[in-house]
Amino acid sequence: MAAATLKDVAMRAGVSIKTVSNVVRGVPRVSEATRERVTRAVRELGYRPNPSARRLRTGRSDLIALAVPDLAMPYFAELAQHVRAEAAELGLTVLIEETMGDAREELRLATGVGAALLDGVILSPLHVSLDELAPVADEFPLVLLGERSYERDQVAADHVLIDNVAAAREATAHLAALGRTRIAAIGVKAQASATDRQRLEGFQRALHDAGLTYDPRLAPSVKEFDRRNGLLAMRALASLPPGVRPDAVFCFSDLLAIGAQRALHEAGMTVPEQVAVASIDGSEEALYSTPSLTSVIPDKAAIASLAVKCLATRIRSEEPLPFEVHLAPYRLVVRESTEGVRRRLPP
Structure with a gap:
């Protein structure tokens, strides 16, 4: 028996193929009743998404990575939750990695570990240098989080931070x-x-x-x-x-x-x-x-929103975009x- 397709699920659930795609990718802009109907059709037909086919069709996997120093630190754990929620809004899935502040690991992840699968990376670096990251950002969608030690006119990658x-x-x-x-x-x-x-x-x-x-x-x-x-x-x-x-x-x-x-x-x-x-x-x-x-x-929610939207824009743009620094708010x-x-x- 041939594997079920998005079209098969859409016909069974009585919705459009786009709606099925949104439900499968976790996009929240679908009513709960519709989501339940699509989920039931997926289960009944045994449908399984084919990431390789989607990659061939669109050139994207809709998979991004968030690389932070240490998830045991509450700040990064809370930030990761916001990034995942924001990514889901845009139909993206997040792979979360820890660098433990190691410069070599930061650089490895910045290049897109398993780059054949990842569309882009959000990185919170501690020790990797701007000189090492600049060539990466020219070739691969990359957004940096946290402090920067360079002047605004030296920006060589998109950056989201507070003052x-x-x-x-x-x-x-x-x-x-x-x-x-x-x-x-x-x-x-x-x-x-x-x-x-x-x-x-x-x-x-x-x-x-x-x-x-x-x-x-x-x-x-x-x-x-x-x-x-x-x-x-x-x-x-x-x-x-x-x-x-x-x-x-x-x-x-x-x-x-x-x-x-x-x-x-x-x-x-x-x-x-x-x-x-x-x-x-x-x-x-x-x-x-x-x-x-x-x-x-x-404002971790704002940091996550700026970072994910910035990365998504760079991933989906067909033209080169200038790098930008985005300041997120904070309060005492x-x-x-x-x-x-x-x-x-x-x-």
Whole structure:
């Protein structure tokens, strides 16, 4: 018996071939009743999509990849959910990969691992250089996420990001506005990436704005943006002499801040009465920490939307397109770790 086709399913369900295609590809713009009718016809006929045939017919697989450093980090896990949802709206399927911040892996994935299948890649790089990525973007649809260490006129690939310098500056300025004068920074890496360089720059600018002096003793080095490194860094800060010990700390990620709050609890230091804590990432974990974290929240839905639409446009365009930098919005949300007011979360 010949394999069932889209046309067979459409006739059985009493809908158009386009509608069947939308249901099979997960496009949400189909009524629930129609989706159920098509799904039932697919099951009854035993229809199986043929990606090879679609590739030959359209030149595309409708498969893209999202490559991020570490899915164990809440920020990237939440971002991946938004990317998958946005891609489904456009009829795209997302393959999710982890690079663990390895430059070779970042470059390998940027070139389109299994390029015969992938139409394009969204990459959040940590260590691969722009010089290495530029030739890739000229030949293969690529959108970069996160910080960049080059000027706007050097753009060699589409890029979606927030203004990290401004975001870190706003969070630190909030701490200074509370009257805190010994503000520490947790997130400076010995092997610096664009992320910690830019967040440190914003931190230092806010100190200057407030008439405060940057003290390297209040910026202990970390290896990763995780809870353990936040814990160790805050333990070191808590052991400083009373005249040096910080009365506030800006952490370069929510996970660092959660680790720092644990160290403060161990040391018997209260948050925010003795040490106010602010961070950046806006993960859901920040809302449920005790106390809840004041955090800069990047608009992850907007980041995902900009990245997926930008990639889809480049994939489907028959003409070369200029590379663009897209700024996504963010906002500072003040919570218990700086304002001290305990609030009950809604059910």
